[in-house]
Amino acid sequence: MFEAIAFYLFAFLTIAMFFIAVTTSQALYALTSLAAGMIFISAFFFILGADFLGAVQIVVYSGAVMALYAFGMMFFDTTRDVKEKNGNKYIVVGLSVVSAILVVAIFSAPLVSENITALYPMVEGAGNTQEVGLVLFTKYLVPFEVAAVMLLVAMIAGIVLAGKDMDLSLTLLDDNEIEEIKNKQMKKVL
Amino acid sequence: MEIGLNHYLVLSTILFAIGLIGVMRRKNLLLLFFATEILLNSVNIAFAAISHYYGDLTGQMFAFFVIAIAASEVAVGLGLLIVWHKRHGTIDLDTMSTMRG
Numbered sequence: 001m002f003e004a005i006a007f008y009l010f011a012f013l014t015i016a017m018f019f020i021a022v023t024t025s026q027a028l029y030a031l032t033s034l035a036a037g038m039i040f041i042s043a044f045f046f047i048l049g050a051d052f053l054g055a056v057q058i059v060v061y062s063g064a065v066m067a068l069y070a071f072g073m074m075f076f077d078t079t080r081d082v083k084e085k086n087g088n089k090y091i092v093v094g095l096s097v098v099s100a101i102l103v104v105a106i107f108s109a110p111l112v113s114e115n116i117t118a119l120y121p122m123v124e125g126a127g128n129t130q131e132v133g134l135v136l137f138t139k140y141l142v143p144f145e146v147a148a149v150m151l152l153v154a155m156i157a158g159i160v161l162a163g164k165d166m167d168l169s170l171t172l173l174d175d176n177e178i179e180e181i182k183n184k185q186m187k188k189v190l
Numbered sequence: 191m192e193i194g195l196n197h198y199l200v201l202s203t204i205l206f207a208i209g210l211i212g213v214m215r216r217k218n219l220l221l222l223f224f225a226t227e228i229l230l231n232s233v234n235i236a237f238a239a240i241s242h243y244y245g246d247l248t249g250q251m252f253a254f255f256v257i258a259i260a261a262s263e264v265a266v267g268l269g270l271l272i273v274w275h276k277r278h279g280t281i282d283l284d285t286m287s288t289m290r291g
Binding site for chain 2: 001003004007011014015018019021022027030031034037038041044045048049050052053056057060061064065068069071072073075076092093095096097099100101103104107108119120121122131132135136140143147150151153154155157158159160161162185
Protein backbone atom coordinates (compact mmCIF):
# COMPACT_ATOMS: atom_id res chain seq x y z
CA MET A 1 0.00 0.00 0.00
CA PHE A 2 2.70 2.43 1.06
CA GLU A 3 4.77 1.41 -1.95
CA ALA A 4 1.85 2.05 -4.31
CA ILE A 5 1.21 5.52 -2.90
CA ALA A 6 4.91 6.38 -3.17
CA PHE A 7 5.12 5.03 -6.72
CA TYR A 8 2.12 6.97 -8.02
CA LEU A 9 3.12 10.18 -6.21
CA PHE A 10 6.67 10.15 -7.57
CA ALA A 11 5.54 8.99 -11.02
CA PHE A 12 3.19 11.97 -11.25
CA LEU A 13 5.85 14.39 -9.98
CA THR A 14 8.55 13.05 -12.34
CA ILE A 15 6.30 13.16 -15.41
CA ALA A 16 5.13 16.68 -14.55
CA MET A 17 8.70 17.95 -14.01
CA PHE A 18 10.06 16.41 -17.23
CA PHE A 19 7.05 17.67 -19.17
CA ILE A 20 7.80 21.19 -17.97
CA ALA A 21 11.48 20.67 -18.85
CA VAL A 22 10.73 19.89 -22.51
CA THR A 23 7.88 22.36 -23.08
CA THR A 24 8.82 25.58 -21.31
CA SER A 25 10.36 28.44 -23.28
CA GLN A 26 12.44 29.68 -20.34
CA ALA A 27 15.82 27.97 -20.03
CA LEU A 28 15.95 28.62 -16.28
CA TYR A 29 12.62 26.86 -15.68
CA ALA A 30 13.81 23.92 -17.79
CA LEU A 31 17.01 23.61 -15.73
CA THR A 32 15.22 23.79 -12.38
CA SER A 33 12.50 21.33 -13.28
CA LEU A 34 15.06 18.93 -14.75
CA ALA A 35 17.03 19.00 -11.48
CA ALA A 36 13.83 18.34 -9.51
CA GLY A 37 12.93 15.45 -11.82
CA MET A 38 16.36 13.88 -11.30
CA ILE A 39 15.85 13.93 -7.51
CA PHE A 40 12.37 12.39 -7.87
CA ILE A 41 13.82 9.62 -10.05
CA SER A 42 16.24 8.69 -7.27
CA ALA A 43 13.12 8.01 -5.15
CA PHE A 44 12.27 5.13 -7.52
CA PHE A 45 15.72 3.68 -6.99
CA PHE A 46 15.21 3.81 -3.22
CA ILE A 47 11.80 2.13 -3.56
CA LEU A 48 13.40 -0.59 -5.70
CA GLY A 49 16.05 -1.27 -3.07
CA ALA A 50 18.92 0.10 -5.17
CA ASP A 51 20.14 2.46 -2.47
CA PHE A 52 23.62 3.01 -3.86
CA LEU A 53 22.24 3.81 -7.33
CA GLY A 54 19.86 6.35 -5.80
CA ALA A 55 22.68 8.07 -3.93
CA VAL A 56 24.82 8.12 -7.09
CA GLN A 57 21.88 9.54 -9.02
CA ILE A 58 21.54 12.46 -6.60
CA VAL A 59 25.29 13.11 -6.39
CA VAL A 60 26.12 12.82 -10.11
CA TYR A 61 22.99 14.20 -11.77
CA SER A 62 21.67 16.77 -9.35
CA GLY A 63 25.17 17.68 -8.23
CA ALA A 64 27.70 17.48 -11.04
CA VAL A 65 25.63 17.48 -14.23
CA MET A 66 23.27 20.24 -13.08
CA ALA A 67 26.23 22.36 -11.94
CA LEU A 68 27.77 21.97 -15.41
CA TYR A 69 24.51 22.97 -17.06
CA ALA A 70 24.16 25.96 -14.74
CA PHE A 71 27.66 27.00 -15.78
CA GLY A 72 26.64 26.59 -19.42
CA MET A 73 23.57 28.74 -18.86
CA MET A 74 25.70 31.50 -17.36
CA PHE A 75 28.04 31.29 -20.34
CA PHE A 76 25.41 31.33 -23.08
CA ASP A 77 22.83 34.05 -23.44
CA THR A 78 19.78 32.09 -22.32
CA THR A 79 17.76 34.92 -20.78
CA ARG A 80 15.77 35.50 -23.95
CA ASP A 81 12.94 33.17 -24.90
CA VAL A 82 13.88 30.00 -26.70
CA LYS A 83 12.54 29.54 -30.19
CA GLU A 84 11.20 26.15 -31.12
CA LYS A 85 10.55 24.16 -34.22
CA ASN A 86 6.91 24.35 -35.21
CA GLY A 87 6.58 21.19 -37.22
CA ASN A 88 3.62 18.87 -37.43
CA LYS A 89 2.64 18.09 -33.85
CA TYR A 90 1.02 14.75 -34.67
CA ILE A 91 4.12 13.45 -36.44
CA VAL A 92 6.34 14.42 -33.48
CA VAL A 93 4.09 12.84 -30.85
CA GLY A 94 3.40 9.74 -32.96
CA LEU A 95 7.04 9.07 -33.73
CA SER A 96 8.02 9.56 -30.08
CA VAL A 97 5.39 7.18 -28.74
CA VAL A 98 6.17 4.52 -31.35
CA SER A 99 9.90 4.58 -30.66
CA ALA A 100 9.34 4.58 -26.90
CA ILE A 101 7.13 1.50 -27.20
CA LEU A 102 9.85 -0.11 -29.32
CA VAL A 103 12.36 0.47 -26.52
CA VAL A 104 10.06 -1.14 -23.99
CA ALA A 105 9.52 -4.06 -26.37
CA ILE A 106 13.28 -4.54 -26.48
CA PHE A 107 13.35 -4.62 -22.68
CA SER A 108 10.32 -6.86 -22.19
CA ALA A 109 10.92 -9.38 -24.99
CA PRO A 110 13.24 -11.55 -22.86
CA LEU A 111 10.87 -11.18 -19.89
CA VAL A 112 7.85 -12.42 -21.88
CA SER A 113 9.66 -15.48 -23.19
CA GLU A 114 10.60 -16.34 -19.58
CA ASN A 115 14.12 -17.48 -20.37
CA ILE A 116 15.81 -14.89 -18.16
CA THR A 117 18.04 -16.16 -15.38
CA ALA A 118 19.91 -14.19 -12.75
CA LEU A 119 23.57 -14.13 -13.74
CA TYR A 120 24.71 -12.34 -10.59
CA PRO A 121 22.03 -12.98 -7.95
CA MET A 122 21.73 -10.84 -4.84
CA VAL A 123 23.90 -12.03 -1.96
CA GLU A 124 22.03 -13.04 1.19
CA GLY A 125 22.63 -10.85 4.21
CA ALA A 126 24.57 -8.14 2.40
CA GLY A 127 23.49 -4.55 1.95
CA ASN A 128 22.97 -3.10 -1.50
CA THR A 129 26.24 -1.17 -1.46
CA GLN A 130 28.13 -4.31 -0.49
CA GLU A 131 26.50 -6.33 -3.27
CA VAL A 132 27.28 -3.64 -5.83
CA GLY A 133 30.90 -3.60 -4.71
CA LEU A 134 31.16 -7.40 -4.89
CA VAL A 135 29.85 -7.58 -8.45
CA LEU A 136 31.49 -4.39 -9.74
CA PHE A 137 35.01 -5.33 -8.64
CA THR A 138 34.87 -8.96 -9.75
CA LYS A 139 32.68 -9.45 -12.83
CA TYR A 140 32.64 -5.89 -14.13
CA LEU A 141 36.21 -4.83 -13.33
CA VAL A 142 37.30 -4.33 -16.96
CA PRO A 143 34.25 -2.23 -17.96
CA PHE A 144 34.77 -0.24 -14.75
CA GLU A 145 38.36 0.57 -15.74
CA VAL A 146 37.29 1.41 -19.30
CA ALA A 147 34.66 3.78 -17.89
CA ALA A 148 37.37 5.40 -15.76
CA VAL A 149 39.55 5.95 -18.85
CA MET A 150 36.53 7.36 -20.69
CA LEU A 151 35.89 9.86 -17.89
CA LEU A 152 39.56 10.90 -18.04
CA VAL A 153 39.28 11.42 -21.81
CA ALA A 154 36.12 13.47 -21.29
CA MET A 155 37.84 15.61 -18.64
CA ILE A 156 40.82 16.33 -20.90
CA ALA A 157 38.48 17.10 -23.81
CA GLY A 158 36.47 19.50 -21.67
CA ILE A 159 39.58 21.33 -20.48
CA VAL A 160 41.05 21.59 -23.98
CA LEU A 161 37.79 22.71 -25.61
CA ALA A 162 36.56 25.14 -22.96
CA GLY A 163 39.94 26.40 -21.73
CA LYS A 164 41.03 27.98 -25.01
CA ASP A 165 41.61 31.77 -24.73
CA MET A 166 40.64 31.76 -21.08
CA ASP A 167 43.73 33.83 -20.22
CA LEU A 168 42.18 37.07 -21.49
CA SER A 169 39.22 38.45 -19.60
CA LEU A 170 36.51 40.43 -21.35
CA THR A 171 35.60 42.33 -18.18
CA LEU A 172 39.11 43.67 -17.50
CA LEU A 173 39.85 44.89 -21.06
CA ASP A 174 38.66 48.30 -22.25
CA ASP A 175 36.39 48.73 -25.26
CA ASN A 176 39.09 49.40 -27.84
CA GLU A 177 40.95 46.22 -27.03
CA ILE A 178 37.75 44.15 -27.22
CA GLU A 179 36.97 45.70 -30.60
CA GLU A 180 40.46 44.78 -31.81
CA ILE A 181 40.08 41.16 -30.71
CA LYS A 182 36.66 40.97 -32.37
CA ASN A 183 38.05 42.23 -35.68
CA LYS A 184 40.89 39.72 -35.49
CA GLN A 185 38.43 36.89 -34.91
CA MET A 186 36.23 38.02 -37.78
CA LYS A 187 39.24 37.84 -40.08
CA LYS A 188 40.07 34.37 -38.83
CA VAL A 189 36.55 33.09 -39.47
CA LEU A 190 36.38 34.63 -42.93
CA MET B 191 -2.52 -2.81 -4.87
CA GLU B 192 0.78 -4.39 -5.77
CA ILE B 193 3.24 -2.44 -7.89
CA GLY B 194 4.74 -4.79 -10.47
CA LEU B 195 7.40 -4.65 -13.13
CA ASN B 196 4.86 -3.49 -15.73
CA HIS B 197 4.16 -0.30 -13.78
CA TYR B 198 7.82 0.65 -13.95
CA LEU B 199 8.12 -0.24 -17.63
CA VAL B 200 5.08 1.90 -18.47
CA LEU B 201 6.53 4.80 -16.49
CA SER B 202 9.81 4.33 -18.35
CA THR B 203 7.93 4.44 -21.67
CA ILE B 204 6.13 7.67 -20.75
CA LEU B 205 9.36 9.37 -19.70
CA PHE B 206 11.16 8.13 -22.83
CA ALA B 207 8.34 9.54 -25.01
CA ILE B 208 8.58 12.90 -23.23
CA GLY B 209 12.33 12.96 -23.82
CA LEU B 210 11.91 12.11 -27.52
CA ILE B 211 9.33 14.85 -27.95
CA GLY B 212 11.85 17.23 -26.40
CA VAL B 213 14.61 16.04 -28.77
CA MET B 214 12.36 16.58 -31.78
CA ARG B 215 11.00 20.02 -30.94
CA ARG B 216 13.95 21.81 -29.32
CA LYS B 217 16.12 24.12 -31.41
CA ASN B 218 18.40 25.42 -28.69
CA LEU B 219 21.26 22.95 -28.24
CA LEU B 220 21.47 23.37 -24.46
CA LEU B 221 17.81 22.41 -24.09
CA LEU B 222 18.38 19.54 -26.52
CA PHE B 223 20.95 18.19 -24.04
CA PHE B 224 18.31 18.38 -21.29
CA ALA B 225 16.06 16.14 -23.38
CA THR B 226 18.83 13.57 -23.86
CA GLU B 227 19.31 13.45 -20.08
CA ILE B 228 15.62 12.59 -19.74
CA LEU B 229 16.07 9.72 -22.23
CA LEU B 230 19.02 8.28 -20.29
CA ASN B 231 17.17 8.57 -16.98
CA SER B 232 14.06 6.80 -18.23
CA VAL B 233 16.15 3.85 -19.36
CA ASN B 234 17.87 3.80 -15.95
CA ILE B 235 14.49 3.32 -14.26
CA ALA B 236 13.77 0.30 -16.48
CA PHE B 237 17.20 -1.19 -15.67
CA ALA B 238 16.75 -0.76 -11.91
CA ALA B 239 13.21 -2.19 -11.97
CA ILE B 240 14.22 -5.31 -13.91
CA SER B 241 17.21 -5.72 -11.62
CA HIS B 242 14.92 -5.64 -8.58
CA TYR B 243 12.18 -7.94 -9.87
CA TYR B 244 14.58 -10.61 -11.15
CA GLY B 245 16.98 -10.47 -8.23
CA ASP B 246 19.89 -9.76 -10.57
CA LEU B 247 22.49 -7.04 -10.14
CA THR B 248 23.38 -6.69 -13.84
CA GLY B 249 20.70 -4.05 -14.39
CA GLN B 250 22.10 -1.84 -11.66
CA MET B 251 25.62 -2.24 -13.08
CA PHE B 252 24.45 -1.05 -16.48
CA ALA B 253 22.66 1.88 -14.86
CA PHE B 254 26.00 2.89 -13.30
CA PHE B 255 27.74 2.78 -16.67
CA VAL B 256 24.92 4.79 -18.24
CA ILE B 257 25.39 7.46 -15.56
CA ALA B 258 29.15 7.56 -16.22
CA ILE B 259 28.54 7.93 -19.96
CA ALA B 260 25.98 10.70 -19.36
CA ALA B 261 28.46 12.62 -17.20
CA SER B 262 31.24 12.47 -19.81
CA GLU B 263 28.78 13.33 -22.58
CA VAL B 264 27.84 16.51 -20.74
CA ALA B 265 31.49 17.52 -20.25
CA VAL B 266 32.48 17.03 -23.90
CA GLY B 267 29.20 18.43 -25.23
CA LEU B 268 29.41 21.62 -23.21
CA GLY B 269 33.03 22.09 -24.30
CA LEU B 270 32.02 21.83 -27.94
CA LEU B 271 29.07 24.18 -27.35
CA ILE B 272 31.39 26.79 -25.82
CA VAL B 273 33.70 26.61 -28.85
CA TRP B 274 30.72 26.97 -31.19
CA HIS B 275 29.29 29.87 -29.19
CA LYS B 276 32.62 31.72 -29.23
CA ARG B 277 32.85 31.36 -32.98
CA HIS B 278 29.26 32.06 -34.05
CA GLY B 279 27.60 33.74 -31.07
CA THR B 280 24.59 31.44 -31.10
CA ILE B 281 23.75 27.83 -30.21
CA ASP B 282 20.71 27.37 -32.42
CA LEU B 283 20.59 24.17 -34.44
CA ASP B 284 19.66 26.10 -37.60
CA THR B 285 23.08 27.76 -37.72
CA MET B 286 24.74 24.35 -38.07
CA SER B 287 23.35 23.55 -41.50
CA THR B 288 26.59 24.23 -43.38
CA MET B 289 26.75 20.65 -44.65
CA ARG B 290 23.39 20.85 -46.42
CA GLY B 291 23.40 18.50 -49.35
